[in-house]
Amino acid sequence: MNAMLAVMRRDLLMVMRRKSEVLTALFFFVIVSSLFPLGIGPEPALLRKIAPGVLWVGALLATMLGLQRMFAADHADGTLEQMAISPTPLVWLVVGKVAAHWLVSGLPLVLMAPVLGIQFDLDPGALGVLMLALLLGTPLLSLIGAIGAALTLGVRGGGVLLSLLVLPLYVPALIFGAGAVESHISGLGAGGHLSLLAAILTLAVFFAPWAATAALRIALE
Amino acid sequence: MLSAHGLTCVRGDRRLFAKLDLAVGAGEWLHVRGENGAGKTSLLRLLAGLSQPAEGEIRWCGEPIGQAESAYRQNLLFFGHHGALKEDLTAMENLGFSAAMDGADFQEATALAALYKFGLKGREELPVRVLSAGQKRRVMLARLAIRKAKLWVLDEPFTALDVKAVDLLSNLISEHVANGGMAVLTSHQTMPIPGGRVVQL
Numbered sequence: 001m002n003a004m005l006a007v008m009r010r011d012l013l014m015v016m017r018r019k020s021e022v023l024t025a026l027f028f029f030v031i032v033s034s035l036f037p038l039g040i041g042p043e044p045a046l047l048r049k050i051a052p053g054v055l056w057v058g059a060l061l062a063t064m065l066g067l068q069r070m071f072a073a074d075h076a077d078g079t080l081e082q083m084a085i086s087p088t089p090l091v092w093l094v095v096g097k098v099a100a101h102w103l104v105s106g107l108p109l110v111l112m113a114p115v116l117g118i119q120f121d122l123d124p125g126a127l128g129v130l131m132l133a134l135l136l137g138t139p140l141l142s143l144i145g146a147i148g149a150a151l152t153l154g155v156r157g158g159g160v161l162l163s164l165l166v167l168p169l170y171v172p173a174l175i176f177g178a179g180a181v182e183s184h185i186s187g188l189g190a191g192g193h194l195s196l197l198a199a200i201l202t203l204a205v206f207f208a209p210w211a212a213t214a215a216l217r218i219a220l221e
Numbered sequence: 222m223l224s225a226h227g228l229t230c231v232r233g234d235r236r237l238f239a240k241l242d243l244a245v246g247a248g249e250w251l252h253v254r255g256e257n258g259a260g261k262t263s264l265l266r267l268l269a270g271l272s273q274p275a276e277g278e279i280r281w282c283g284e285p286i287g288q289a290e291s292a293y294r295q296n297l298l299f300f301g302h303h304g305a306l307k308e309d310l311t312a313m314e315n316l317g318f319s320a321a322m323d324g325a326d327f328q329e330a331t332a333l334a335a336l337y338k339f340g341l342k343g344r345e346e347l348p349v350r351v352l353s354a355g356q357k358r359r360v361m362l363a364r365l366a367i368r369k370a371k372l373w374v375l376d377e378p379f380t381a382l383d384v385k386a387v388d389l390l391s392n393l394i395s396e397h398v399a400n401g402g403m404a405v406l407t408s409h410q411t412m413p414i415p416g417g418r419v420v421q422l
Contacts, residue, residue, distance in 0.1 A: 006321030017309040078303025
């Protein structure tokens with residue numbers, strides 16, 4: 001447990017020393033989701049319609065940006081070896097790394113989303129649902145991403161492969177996440193979509209760290 | 222006590238070594254020698270449990286290391302080719318992190334003393350990035366002085382060290398072995414540490 005917190009603290013500390021990585025992903029999210037209203041023009045009905053999808057795709061791509069680096073630096077400088085032979089099981093350390101990744105690349109998106117949602121003329125209720133959906137969905141993106149990052153570790157041209165591997169797995173999060181906001185706007189209530197998102201997240205919390213750990217062990221051989 | 226029985230290591234199509242037996246007990250150390258590419262690093266990684274042998278078994282106190290995993294890892298300190306140092310963090314932060322990884326208590330005073338011992342006084346708060354190659358090695362080696370592990374597995378520990386640091390490290394290893402520790406290391410130099418045996422690959 002101590003070691004898990006140490007991994008988290010170290011990853012966050014390193015991000016604080018090198019802020020550009022976080023800011024890049026956040027700026028990407030802001031710019032991509034601002035380009036749509038600018039390009040489409042002032043048609044509130046259309047903007048409201050596309051808002052959930054655009055914001056979710058933006059969040060998804062922004063998460064992808066930093067994904068490859070999740071284990072790559074640790075692999076290159078030998079830290080990963082040390083983590084693998086630590087008395088603390090590797091899976092806990094992986095959980096620590098995923099948590100740090102979410103705090104750095106997921107949480108800022110959740111906090112930023114309502115501000116960006118205003119550009120799409122979303123009402124406060126829809127903004128709340130959007131935030132809640134992202135709050136459930138972004139950890140899922142980090143967890144699934146960790147499996148992909150671990151599988152493509154040490155592969156040349158791993159970046160492209162990573163996108164090909166991970167993006168299809170992001171589809172359920174995208175469908176239910178964007179669907180929650182849409183069904184709230186159309187008056188159906190977001191409960192069902194959010195429950196499904198939460199269920200997928202629970203599953204991923206249990207299984208993704210194990211899968212990522214197994215992939216890391218293969219990469220270290 | 223660490224022992225290996227009938228170890229065979231295959232990398233790609235090549236068989237690096239086959240049917241290798243070795244044992245190291247308290248107060249002993251092994252010097253693994255061989256040409257470049259003979260499989261020294263592969264052997265050390267097998268011993269650390271980072272990869273699995275094609276054949277054979279490694280035992281810690283009579284139990285296969287796969288089963289005695291947590292007991293084994295608590296007693297193991299492994300140094301690979303890479304320093305496992307984070308360039309953006311300071312020497313102290315790096316030591317603190319590796320202590321947490323090792324499940325060891327981290328006392329700043331002990332860590333500071335270890336860094337001073339390795340001649341890094343006044344550099345403990347600098348990011349590791351600005352240190353020279355030899356100084357980075359010294360930060361790594363400071364870990365040896367902090368961590369209380371019974372078995373040291375060191376891959377080329379003398380690389381990039383100056384004469385003084387080589388002496389310091391040799392003394393550290395002799396002390397460790399004299400106190401009932403064990404060490405397995407690779408090096409191309411001959412070392413004046415008593416109690417050693419050579420494993421030729």
